[in-house]
Amino acid sequence: MTSPKATAPETTAEVRERARAIPEAAVARLAVYLRVLSGMVEQQVTTISSEELAGAAGVNSAKLRKDLSYIGSYGTRGVGYDVEVLVSHIERILGLTRKHSVAVVGIGNLGHALANYGGFPSRGFPVAALFDIDPDLTGVPVGGIPVHHIDDITSVCAEREVSIGVIATPPQAAQAVCDRLVSAGVQCILNFAPVVLQVPDYVEVRKVDLAVEMQILSFHVARRADEAAGDVVNGVGVDGVVIRP
């Protein structure tokens, strides 16, 4: 990238420096490439070009090559990428060589779905603990894991070395739950509650907000409808000609 002549074996420092420099947007796409590539491995595909992989991942090939260049130069010119090599490098960069135990808090409809979701454990994210505030649920197994009372978050999370907390509680409870997770030492949170969580700087929060997603889609519906209507109605453009392109 910057300097190393020929194929110098990378030092830890170089790998680290490189990881630090990967744009946030590229990280998200690397995860997608990884999933596509895992499918390729299963189909016995051994080599793939940037064009093919890009198509399967829904991006253009220049972007894909740029993204891969952030993690190193592992392709062969004129040929493409070795699927397994790429898989292992992406896994390394994403930190998937270690296991990340997950705790789910809030065992309602969504919590149930998450506890039973096969996509976590199979990808190196074992669900290590479940929590709910309802004492009737305590001890009840969900997806094979017994539910703990929310008051035990600190001890259980520490004991099981939980590194990712998933908040699937009603909005009113989310901030309090978040605070407890943080004081239990959890530094990564995936938040499904429609609330903006306040956390210390060192805690990484990602949110999944269904209503927001819907509203973004709604915006696009509305804009399209406006465009279609406006071109004819408003005297701005006639017979379908858009004046301001």
Added chain:
Amino acid sequence: MTSPKATAPETTAEVRERARAIPEAAVARLAVYLRVLSGMVEQQVTTISSEELAGAAGVNSAKLRKDLSYIGSYGTRGVGYDVEVLVSHIERILGLTRKHSVAVVGIGNLGHALANYGGFPSRGFPVAALFDIDPDLTGVPVGGIPVHHIDDITSVCAEREVSIGVIATPPQAAQAVCDRLVSAGVQCILNFAPVVLQVPDYVEVRKVDLAVEMQILSFHVARRADEAAGDVVNGVGVDGVVIRP
């Protein structure tokens, strides 16, 4: 924005032009501001400053003001924004003045959770239909709505004017379901299946990929761990001093 002198009443064309120009990233945040503001309305707050609203929404105030400026100038200098005015303008821009019927396909754990999720109907997204491939589920009510067989997507979606399709099926089924939704005239899709959907240009897809979210968190855990370790171990920095900041 560009030209209109004084307080010229906006033409439809201007509103349209403006909507077209709102950056994608700003649209997502507007939805968040809207939620925060709705909470304010309930607490009888009538006026709010950019600083306060930004704090509650987890962004900085310059960004918030810029975002709001895309939809118009509805604040009062020295005072702030009228909460209700802002709510109604954001709703208009996001197209929330019409109802958007939602169909959920795939009534497994997640589908159940979505069908029962109160956040949709309460925000103008009534769940109008449920679909599953399992004939045993057909007719069974989930969250008060009977499940249809997947083969009826086209007719039921057309009849109920579904504008948003939610895919909560296993990955193998997702593309086929998507194709059916599209041929039923659905132009917006929210995809929970870990698959990259191929759709025509005019269809808007948003995806929620839990494994990807986890892996992004994992990346940050790994990077942090590397940094912590590297500073001490690698001869790059000593006694906790970070050389490259």
Added chain:
DNA sequence: GAGTGTGAAAAGTTTCACAGCC
């Protein structure tokens, strides 16, 4: 005095286009 609205600068991201290698 307080706080919005916005050009202009800075930072981040995507796309282009082609040299270099197989």
Added chain:
DNA sequence: GGCTGTGAAACTTTTCACACTC
């Protein structure tokens, strides 16, 4: 001939800072 890797260009988004209004 085909395809990667990457600087440089184009575009998007964020941040700054201050003129302007109440």
